[in-house]
Structures are given as structure tokens and as C-alpha cells.
Amino acid sequence: MKKSNKQGFRKYLTKRNSIIGGVVLLILLIFMFTRGGEKEMTTVVEQGLFQKQTRVAGKVVAKEEAILGFTKSGRIEGLSVKVGDEVVQGQVLARLNQDGASATVALAQSNVAFEDAKFDELVRGSRVEELRIQESKVRDSQSSQVTAEQNLYQELINAYSVAEDAIIVDIDQAFDTADGFGKILPLFSNYSLSQKINDQRREMRYLLNRWEDFLETLSRDDVSATDVQQTKTYLMSVQAYATLVGQATAEFEATSQTSQETVDRYKMAVSSGRTSVQAQIKLVNDKEQAYQTATQSFSQSSNQLDLLQAGASSEELAAQRARVAAEQARLQDARTVLSEGSIRAPFSGTIVQVNAEEGEPTAANSPVLIIISDEGIEIESFIPEVFIGSVTKDDTATIIFDAYPGRVFKGVVDEVEPKDTLRDGISTYRTAFQFDDEGANILLGMTADVDILAEERPDTLMIPLQAIQYENGQAYVFVRQAGAADGDGGKNIDTRDTRFNIVVGDVDSQGRQEILSGLEVGNIIIYGRKN
Numbered sequence: 001m002k003k004s005n006k007q008g009f010r011k012y013l014t015k016r017n018s019i020i021g022g023v024v025l026l027i028l029l030i031f032m033f034t035r036g037g038e039k040e041m042t043t044v045v046e047q048g049l050f051q052k053q054t055r056v057a058g059k060v061v062a063k064e065e066a067i068l069g070f071t072k073s074g075r076i077e078g079l080s081v082k083v084g085d086e087v088v089q090g091q092v093l094a095r096l097n098q099d100g101a102s103a104t105v106a107l108a109q110s111n112v113a114f115e116d117a118k119f120d121e122l123v124r125g126s127r128v129e130e131l132r133i134q135e136s137k138v139r140d141s142q143s144s145q146v147t148a149e150q151n152l153y154q155e156l157i158n159a160y161s162v163a164e165d166a167i168i169v170d171i172d173q174a175f176d177t178a179d180g181f182g183k184i185l186p187l188f189s190n191y192s193l194s195q196k197i198n199d200q201r202r203e204m205r206y207l208l209n210r211w212e213d214f215l216e217t218l219s220r221d222d223v224s225a226t227d228v229q230q231t232k233t234y235l236m237s238v239q240a241y242a243t244l245v246g247q248a249t250a251e252f253e254a255t256s257q258t259s260q261e262t263v264d265r266y267k268m269a270v271s272s273g274r275t276s277v278q279a280q281i282k283l284v285n286d287k288e289q290a291y292q293t294a295t296q297s298f299s300q301s302s303n304q305l306d307l308l309q310a311g312a313s314s315e316e317l318a319a320q321r322a323r324v325a326a327e328q329a330r331l332q333d334a335r336t337v338l339s340e341g342s343i344r345a346p347f348s349g350t351i352v353q354v355n356a357e358e359g360e361p362t363a364a365n366s367p368v369l370i371i372i373s374d375e376g377i378e379i380e381s382f383i384p385e386v387f388i389g390s391v392t393k394d395d396t397a398t399i400i401f402d403a404y405p406g407r408v409f410k411g412v413v414d415e416v417e418p419k420d421t422l423r424d425g426i427s428t429y430r431t432a433f434q435f436d437d438e439g440a441n442i443l444l445g446m447t448a449d450v451d452i453l454a455e456e457r458p459d460t461l462m463i464p465l466q467a468i469q470y471e472n473g474q475a476y477v478f479v480r481q482a483g484a485a486d487g488d489g490g491k492n493i494d495t496r497d498t499r500f501n502i503v504v505g506d507v508d509s510q511g512r513q514e515i516l517s518g519l520e521v522g523n524i525i526i527y528g529r530k531n
Contacts, residue, residue, distance in 0.1 A: 039528055040526060040527075040528055041467075041526075041527055041528035042480070042524055042525065042526055042527075043463055043464055043467055043524075043525045043527070044522060044523070044524055044525070045461055045462075045463055045515065045519045045520065045521055045522060045523040045524075045525065046461070046462060046463075046521065047459050047460065047461055047462075047521050048458075048459075048460065048462060049456065049457070049458050049460070050455070050456065050457040050458075050460035050462060050506075050508050050512075050514055051453060051455070051456050051508055051509055051510075052390070052453075052454050052455040052456075052506060052507075052508055052509055053451045053452060053453055053454065053509040054383075054387050054390055054391060054451070054452045054454055055449060055450065055451050055452075056381045056383050056387070056431075056449075056450050056452065057381060057447065057448075057449060057450070058379040058380060058381035058399075058433065058447070058448050058449075058450045059379065059380055059381070059445065059446070059447050059448070060377055060378075060379055060380075060442055060443065060444055060445060060446040060447075060448070061377065061378060061379075061380045061444065061445075062352075062372035062373060062375075062376075062377055062378075062444060063372075063373060063375040063376055063377060063378050063432075064347060064349070064372065064373035064375055065370065065371070065372050065373070066346050066347070066370070066371050067367045067369075067370050068093065068343050068346075068367070068368055068369040068370070068371065069343070069362070069364075069365050069366050069367050069368045069369075070094075070096060070340065070341065070343060070362060070364060070365075070366070070368065071340045071364060071365065072096075072340050072341070072364050073361070073362060073363045073364045074096035074097060074341065074361070074362065075096060075097050075359065075360070075361050075362075076094060076095075076096060076356055076357070076358055076359065076360050076361075076362055076368075077095055077096055077097045077098075077358070078092075078094060078095045078358065079093075079094045079354070079356065079357065079358045080092065080093060080094065081093050081094075081351045081354070081369070082351065082354060083351055083352060083353065083354055084350065084351065084352075085350070085351045086348075086349070086350050086351075087345040087348065087349065087350070087351060087371065088345065088348045089345055089346065089347050089348045090344055090345060091344060091345045092342050092343070092344055093343045093344065093345055093351075093369055093371075094342070094343040094356070094368055094369065095341055095342045095343070096341040096342075096362075097341075098338055098341040098342075101334070101337050101338040101341060102338060104334045104337065104338075105331070105334045105335055105338050107334075108327065108330050108331035108333075108334040108335075109331060111327045111330065111331070112324070112327045112328055112331050114327075115320070115323045115324045115327045116324055118320055118323075119317070119320045119321065119323075119324055122316060122317055122320055123317065130308060131305070131308055131309065134301065134304055134305045134308050135305060137301045137304075137305075138298070138301045138302050138305050140301075141294065141297045141298040141300075141301045141302075142298050144294045144297065144298070145291070145294040145295050145297070145298040147294075148287070148290045148291040148293075148294035148295075149220075149221070149223050149291055149294075150220060151287050151290065151291070152223050152228070152284075152287040152288055152290070152291045153218065153219075153220045153223050155280075155283050155284050155287045156215075156218060156223070156227060156228065156231045156284065157215065157218070158280065158283075159231050159234070159235055159280050159284060160208075160211050160212070160215055160234075162276050162277060162279075162280040163208070163211070163234065163235060163238045163277060163280070164208055165273075165276070166238060166242060166272075166273035166274070166276050166277050167204050167208070167238065167241070167273070169273075170269045170270065170272050170273030170276070171241075171242055171245050171269065171270050171273045171274075173265070173266055173269040173270075174245060174248070174249050174252075174266040174269065174270055175201065182198070182201045182202075183198050183201075184197050184198060184201070184245070184248055185252075185258075185266070187251075187252040187253055187254075187255065187258060187263060187266075188248055188249075188251035188252055188253065189251070190248065190251060193244075193247065193248055194248065196244065197244055197245055197248055200241045200244060201241075203241075204237075204238065204241055207234060207237060207238070211234050214230060214231075214234075223291070228284065228288050231284060232281065232284060232285075235277060235280060235281050235284065236281070238277050239274065239277045239278060239281065242270065242273050242274035242277055243274060245270050246267075246270050246271060246274055249266055249267045249270045250267070252266060252267065343368060343369060345371060346371070347371075347373045347374075348373065348374050349371045349372050349373040349374050350371065350372055350374070351369060351370070351371055352370050352371065352372050352444070353369065353370035354368070354369055355367055355368055355369070355370075356368045372444070377442065377444065378414065378432045378433060378434055378435075379399065379411065379432070379433040379435060379448055379450060380430065380431070380432055380433075381430075381431050381433070381450060382421060382423050382428035382429070382430055382431070383428055383429050383431050384426055384427070384428050385420065385426070385427045385428065385429070388416070388428075388429045388431075390452075390454040390455070391413060391416060391431060391452055391454060392413065392416070392454075393413050393414070393415065393416060394412060394413060395412065395413040395452050395453055395454060396410070396411070396412055396413075396452075396453045397410075397411040397412060397413060397433055397435075397450050397451060397452045397453065398410065398411070398450075398451045398453075399411045399433070399435050399448050399449070399450050399451075400448060400449050401440075401442065401446055401447070401448045402446065402447050402448065402449075403446055404440060407440070409435050409436060409437065409438060409440075410435065410436050411433045411434060411435035411436070411450065412433065412434050412435075413431060413432075413433060413452065414432045414433060414434045415430075415431065415432040416429055416430075416431050417429055417430040417431070433450060451509075455506070460514055461514070461515040461516075461519060461520075461521065462508065462512040462513060462514055462515065463477070463512065463513055463515060463519070463525055464511065464512060464513070464527075465507060465511050465512065465513045466527065466528075467513075467525045467527040468502070468504065468513055468527075469527075474501055475501070475502050475503070475504050476499050476500060476501045476502060477499075477500055477502060477518075477519070477525045477526075477527070478497040478498065478499055478500070478525065478526040478527065479497070479498050479499075479500045479519070479523050479524065479525060479526070480495060480496075480497050480498075480524040480525075480526050481495065481496055481497075481498050482495050497526050500518050500519060500523075501518055502515055502516075502517065502518030502519055503515075503516040503517045503518055504516065
């Protein structure tokens with residue numbers, strides 16, 4: 001029993017020792033592997049060229065491009081260019097049908113010439129022949145005025161006779177005039193209309209009496225506008241009366257005592273009276289218009305004769321100058337309208353797109369042509385606000401086109417627009433780059449990556465960014481310093497890594513940190529392990 005216990009105890013110790021040994025081995029392995037992950041790295045402080053670049057995407061565009069269209073709608077009558085054509089500034093590229101506008105320009109030119117001639121005539125003064133011609137015109141226009149006035153007077157006299165005949169001869173056929181006043185025949189049933197007409201018939205009797213008195217005041221040689229207006233008033237009153245009676249006769253119906261033939265005769269008589277009054281109103285209007293025209297012509301010819309006899313005054317010359325200027329302005333407006341029907345090249349260049357054909361209709365401001373200038377191409381980039389601060393005009397740049405991978409082209413910042421452009425909701429600034437195509441076939445629309453050299457400084461101390469550590473805002477590195485040499489004068493022994501506080505500057509495009517102070521060329525920097 002005792003022997004058995006001893007053997008079991010030995011097995012227990014052996015098993016425990018094996019477990020402990022395994023744990024120790026595992027710990028050693030973990031330590032070795034974790035220490036291996038902290039690979040120590042070194043770098044040497046160098047003095048070199050510090051460069052800071054900004055990379056942006058760009059696209060090849062024309063230095064100057066214009067999208068051209070008409071300022072008004074119409075049908076394209078002429079399209080004289082096609083894609084690839086070279087054009088010169090001012091050349092007509094397309095035009096609309098402009099027949100009406102051309103006629104307007106021609107008329108305006110004629111008016112300018114006429115007013116110019118009148119001005120020259122005023123400056124020159126009148127000749128004897130011109131005075132005689134104008135005197136003849138005055139006599140003719142005066143004679144025409146007298147004739148027109150007499151014709152008007154006669155129509156005013158005729159107006160009374162026409163109205164009287166319309167009332168008594170024509171319209172009264174539909175009345176019973178046995179009592180002297182006249183009552184419309186009872187051939188319709190509208191009593192209120194009948195009463196109104198009867199009242200109007202009595203008024204017509206008084207109107208004719210007043211009209212007779214008025215005629216006695218008329219003068220053949222002095223017809224006034226008041227005379228004409230009074231006559232029109234009388235005629236309009238008779239016309240209204242005839243219209244009212246016409247409404248009644250339209251309702252006339254035949255009876256046992258009055259045949260349909262008689263009823264129709266009444267209706268025709270009333271209609272005839274109304275028509276004759278209407279015709280007389282037109283005659284009076286026509287004669288009045290003819291008299292006014294003759295009077296105006298006589299006045300103008302008389303005034304012109306006075307001007308010719310007196311000679312032009314400074315005021316008249318100024319007024320004529322103003323008329324010339326007004327006609328010249330109208331001519332310019334007409335030419336502007338005519339020009340709106342043409343598209344002209346705003347600069348010399350090449351047609352790159354045509355969006356229409358001859359005979360097609362086009363809307364105002366619809367793009368018809370696209371032209372690019374002869375000034376060449378450039379790269380256009382829209383640089384976000386966060387990067388634009390490091391980009392200025394004349395910064396150098398290197399360019400790699402997607403169409404020419406691996407080939408580097410030289411360029412320069414030509415322009416940075418001061419006003420931002422929103423693209424996808426982000427403020428960007430359009431930047432243009434000039435570049436040397438070096439004989440390559442660079443086409444519009446090609447894309448490229450552009451590296452802008454924003455800053456460059458030679459002889460700058462730099463080390464990798466990852467070699468620097470920070471503590472409470474203080475940048476520092478570990479510098480390896482050698483101790484004394486061994487007895488054989490060979491390897492240094494007793495090396496040590498010393499912490500150096502440093503002052504850092506900017507970071508270049510390769511991720512190297514500028515060192516302003518604290519290190520010197522040749523210092524060996526240790527990094528990549530725990531302190």
C-alpha cells in the first residue's frame with residue numbers, strides 16, 4: 001500500500017512538471033513573437049528638395065468656346081458651315097428667313113435719306129422755283145378745302161330732308177295720323193312698346209321743328225364742328241326712333257281688315273326709312289372727314305410756304321436734326337432686328353458641333369452651333385475649397401493623361417477664378433492649366449491627373465513622418481549615438497539611443513516631415529519599437 005502511494009505521487013509530480021513546462025514554453029513563444037513584431041527601423045537625417053503638391057482631376061477644354069443660337073424663333077434659311085470648318089470673326093454662319101426685317105431696314109433707310117434731304121434743304125434755303133411751286137400747292141389746297149366745306153354744308157342740308165322723308169313718308173305708313181299726331185297701328189299686342197313709340201312720334205314732330213330753325217343758322221362758307229355735331233345728334237335721334245318702330249312692325253300680324261301684303265308693305269317702309277337715315281349718317285361722316293383732311297392739307301401747305309418765305313430758323317434746324325436722329329435710331333433698331341436673324345462667329349475658330357439643318361424651325365436661344373477659338377486648349381479643373389488655398393497663378397504642374405499613362409507633361413496654373421462654382425453641393429474654384437502637348441494628339445474631353453507644385457524649398461532637413469513621436473505636444477525622436485571603440489579599434493561599443501526634442505515644419509508630398517531645429521544631417525533616427 002505504501003509502495004503504491006509513492007508511485008502515484010511520482011506520477012503526479014511528473015504530470016505537474018510537464019504542465020508547468022508547457023506554460024513556460026508558451027509564455028516564451030508569445031514573448032518572442034510579440035517582440036518580433038516591434039521591428040526596429042532606422043533612418044538618416046537628409047538634406048534635400050522639399051516639394052508640396054496638390055493632386056486634382058482635370059479635363060481638356062477649349063480656351064474659348066461659344067454656344068451659338070438665334071435670339072428669336074424662325075425657320076433656318078441658310079446654314080453655311082459644318083463640323084470641322086474653320087471660320088473667321090464676324091463671318092455669317094447661319095440665318096433665318098428675314099424678308100420682313102429686310103423690308104423694314106430698306107424703308108428706314110429711305111426715311112433717313114428723306115429727312116437728311118429736308119435738313120439740307122433748310123440749310124440751303126428756298127429758291128424762286130420752290131416758292132412758286134409751293135404757292136401753287138397752297139392755292140390748290142385752299143380750293144380743295146372750299147369745295148370740301150361746301151359739300152359738307154350740302155350734306156347737312158340734305159340730312160334734314162332725308163330724316164323728314166324717313167319719318168313722314170316711310171315710317172308714318174305704319175301709323176294712324178287721323179288726329180294729326182299719329183299713333184302706331186294696332187297690329188301687335190305690346191302695349192308698353194306702343195305707348196313709347198307714340199310718345200317718340202310726337203317728339204319727332206318737335207325735333208323736325210327745331211331742326212328747321214337750326215338750318216337757318218348754317219352758313220355755306222363757315223361750317224363749324226358744332227354744326228356737324230348737332231346734325232349728327234338729330235340724325236341719331238331719328239335712327240333710334242326708326243329702330244324702335246322696326247321692333248314693333250316686326251310683331252305686326254295680319255287681320256281681317258289688314259292683309260299680310262299690307263303688313264309686309266309697312267315693314268318695308270319702316271326698314272327703308274331706317275336705312276336711308278343710316279346712309280345719311282355715313283355721308284355726313286365722310287364729308288366731314290374729307291373737309292378735315294382738306295383743311296389740314298391747306299394748313300400744312302400754307303405753313304410750308306411761310307417757312308420757305310421766311311427761311312429756316314435755328315429752332316427749325318434743330319427740330320429737323322432731331323427728326324433725322326429719330327429716323328437714324330429707327331434704322332438702327334431695324335438693323336438690330338435684322339441681325340437677330342443671323343448667327344455670326346464671335347471669334348475666329350473651328351466649328352465643333354452643328355445641331356440643326358436648313359429648313360428646320362428653331363426656337364429662340366436654342367443651341368444651333370458650337371465654336372471653339374484658335375487660341376488652343378487647356379485643362380480645366382474644379383478644385384475644392386479645402387485645397388484651393390495652396391494653389392496660385394503660375395504654379396508649376398505635372399500632368400498625366402489617361403490616354404497616355406506613364407507619360408508626364410509639363411504645365412502651369414494659368415488662371416484661378418475668384419468666384420466659386422457649386423458642384424455636387426461643394427464650393428469649388430475653376431482653375432485653368434496651360435501645358436505643352438509635346439506633339440501628342442491631345443483631344444477635347446480627355447481626362448488627366450494634375451499635380452500642382454504649390455511649394456518647393458531646397459536644402460531642407462527631412463525625415464519620415466512615422467519616425468516622430470509626441471508627448472504633451474512636444475515632438476521628439478530617438479538618435480542613436482556611438483560610445484567608445486573596442487580595444488582593437490574596430491566596432492563601437494556601448495551605443496545608446498538618446499531622445500532629442502525637435503521643432504517640425506510642413507510635410508511634403510512624399511510624407512516626409514520638415515525639421516526646423518533639433519537635428520542635423522547624418523543623425524541616425526531609431527523608430528518602430530516601444531520605448
